[in-house]
Amino acid sequence: MPIGDSIPLVGIRWDDVLFVVLAATLLGSALLAVTLRDIIHCGLALIVSFASLAGIYALLGNPLVAATQVLVYIGAISVLILFAIMVTQTKNAPVRLVFQTQAWIAAVAAAVIAIVISITVLATTWPAGGQRLWTSTTEVAHMLFSDYVLPFEVVSVLLTAAVVGAVYLARRDSGPREGDRS
Amino acid sequence: MSNSLDSYLVLSGLLFAIGTFGFLARRNAISMLMSIELMINAVNLTILAFGAFVAPLRVHAAVIALLVIAVAAAEATVGLAIVIAIFRNKKTPLVDEYDSMRD
Numbered sequence: 086m087p088i089g090d091s092i093p094l095v096g097i098r099w100d101d102v103l104f105v106v107l108a109a110t111l112l113g114s115a116l117l118a119v120t121l122r123d124i125i126h127c128g129l130a131l132i133v134s135f136a137s138l139a140g141i142y143a144l145l146g147n148p149l150v151a152a153t154q155v156l157v158y159i160g161a162i163s164v165l166i167l168f169a170i171m172v173t174q175t176k177n178a179p180v181r182l183v184f185q186t187q188a189w190i191a192a193v194a195a196a197v198i199a200i201v202i203s204i205t206v207l208a209t210t211w212p213a214g215g216q217r218l219w220t221s222t223t224e225v226a227h228m229l230f231s232d233y234v235l236p237f238e239v240v241s242v243l244l245t246a247a248v249v250g251a252v253y254l255a256r257r258d259s260g261p262r263e264g265d266r267s
Numbered sequence: 268m269s270n271s272l273d274s275y276l277v278l279s280g281l282l283f284a285i286g287t288f289g290f291l292a293r294r295n296a297i298s299m300l301m302s303i304e305l306m307i308n309a310v311n312l313t314i315l316a317f318g319a320f321v322a323p324l325r326v327h328a329a330v331i332a333l334l335v336i337a338v339a340a341a342e343a344t345v346g347l348a349i350v351i352a353i354f355r356n357k358k359t360p361l362v363d364e365y366d367s368m369r370d
Contacts, residue, residue, distance in 0.1 A: 104269035108278050115282055115305055119289030124298060131301050138308055141278075144269060145319040150332050157336050162304065162343045169347040170297055173360040184292045185363060191291030195284040202280030206273055213272040213320035220318065225329045233330050240337045247341035251348035257355075 103144055110137040122183050124170050132163045146219040275316035283309035294361045296350045300343065307339045 091098040110133065117130035135158040142151035185191070229237060268274050282305060289302030311332050318328020354360055 098269070100269040104274070108274075111278070112281055112285070115285045118305065119285055119293065119298070119302055124295055127298060127301060131304070134305070135308070138312065141275075141312065142315055145275070145315050147315055147319065147329055147332075150315060150329055150336075153333055153336055157340055158304075158308075162340060165343060165347055166297065166301060166304075169351060172351055173297060173354045175359065182294060185294055188292040191288050194291060195288035198287055199281050199284035202283065203277050206276040206280060211272050211320070213317075214322065215270055217270060217319045218322060218325050220325055220329050224326045225333075228326045229330050229333070233334070236334055240334055240341075244337060244341050247344045251344045254345070254348040255351045 100144065103140070107137045107140045107144065110134075111141065120183075124174070125167070128163065128167045128170055131166065132159055135159050135163060144217075146217050149220070149222045149225055272316055272320040275319075276313060279309045279312040279316065282306075282312065294363055296353070296360050296362050297347070299362065300346045300350065303346070304339065304343065307335065307342075311335050 088099070092102070114130045114133035114137065118127045118134060121127045121130060135154065139151045139154040139159070142154055286302045286305035286309060289305065290299050293299055293302065314328050314332050314335065318324045318326075318332070350360065353365065357365060
């Protein structure tokens with residue numbers, strides 16, 4: 086059953102409602118992810134922020150990037166981060182200080198960045214239309230495999246190199262001699 | 268509100284500022300990497316917002332966003348591997364205790 090373009094009696098458009106809800110979820114969970122005391126909770130809040138960002142991508146008319154966000158960020162990077170958290174958690178030393186001692190300077194710097202970016206955005210007249218455009222997956226695929234095929238291949242080489250490098254870095258040392266298993 | 272480029276750009280600016288705060292203020296190395304992911308996501312949101320509202324950039328923005336996601340995945344892999352390697356030597360994930368080069 087199709088629902089209308091806007092909420093019947095109030096007259097607010099559904100897209101605006103979705104945008105406000107997703108943006109509030111995104112900013113709230115991002116704030117939780119950088120301020121919570123338990124780092125596992127930080128990782129879970131980060132997953133929520135990735136998911137709401139995927140919703141915003143879908144709202145922007147980009148279903149392929151939204152699906153990639155879910156697959157790569159929620160499916161791969163979040164799991165990797167949670168795994169690293171569990172590997173590096175120390176049980177015997179509860180962390181009393183979550184933040185550095187100069188955290189207020191960081192807060193001031195972040196507030197300055199937010200204010201400067203907001204003022205710049207609002208003061209600039211962008212050459213943009215007032216309507217969101219839909220991006221079809223077919224067009225993206227054609228562009229990716231014609232004009233952008235060199236970056237695509239470079240990224241594949243980079244991913245391979247990153248995987249090899251990560252395995253080399255995180256590998257447990259096998260002792261002074263080859264084949265010496267302690 | 269959802270049909271204006273400004274709201275998306277302000278949203279991404281706020282997300283970037285939150286990521287900056289987390290990167291500068293947290294003590295845990297993995298928290299800093301999580302903040303970097305937040306900042307990369309903010310930049311990606313900017314790219315896609317411009318792509319959705321400026322007609323000539325539409326398809327390019329989607330392709331560039333996909334490439335950025337792939338590079339961010341590579342960055343997270345190597346970064347977390349480095350953190351795990353340091354943790355194996357130092358037995359702590361807190362960056363302000365990595366001070367052996369200070370002497």
